[in-house]
Amino acid sequence: MxxxxxxxxxxxxxxxxxxxxxxxxxxxxxxxxxxxxxxxARGSPSLPNDVAVRLIKLAGARATQDGVIIIFAQKFASQPRNRQDARARLAALLTKAQERAKPRLATRPTLASRARRLDEKTRRGAVKALRRTTTGAD
Incomplete structure (x- = not known):
């Protein structure tokens, strides 16, 4: 396959x-x-270790603790079509498991975005200050 x-x-x-x-x-x-x-998946000599780990994670509840992927197909009335469906679902999982996650690059917020955030905080604080009831001099 x-x-x-x-x-x-x-x-x-x-x-x-x-x-x-x-x-x-x-x-x-x-x-x-x-x-x-x-x-x-865990014992397969055909799979690189990183792909096997991603495959088990993608399989979720379909994977046993030993790393065996179990796919149950009963959508069709005929055995050959169910067999084809199960193999297609395994192939889809394997295809997705081969994709490496793109590493996230750490970025800093821009000066303008920090200024906007602080302005918004000041504005919200002013609105909340207006809601407060003043006690004392009446």
Missing amino acids: KVGDLLIDESEIVESFVRSSGPGGQNVNKVASAVELRFD
């Missing part, structure tokens, strides 16, 4: 087929059309 720059061996992807609760009519009780795809 080729995803971007990565080439993942088919033996790393484990698929099991179970009965689906989705569409299918009477057939749904007889045929195992849903696909449960498992991919061991």
Whole structure:
């Protein structure tokens, strides 16, 4: 399976087929059309470590504590289409995991923005001062 720059061996992807609760009519009780795809991201020799870490983070609840990504596909009534859907979802996750986050460059606020902020603080303070009730001389 080729995803971007990565080439993942088919033996790393484990698929099991179970009965689906989705569409299918009477057939749904007889045929195992849903696909449960498992991919061991942490133990995969095809993935660089940084991509594996990002993939597990992106997978969220679909990842086990051991770093295995589990994708369950039951959208379609046929097994081949569910299999294709599960593989496409894994490919989308892998594509997104390959993107490195752009490092944030620290910047300083401009002189004008600092002046605007201080002016606004002064203005707000003046408004609040007007709201205060004066006690004493009546």
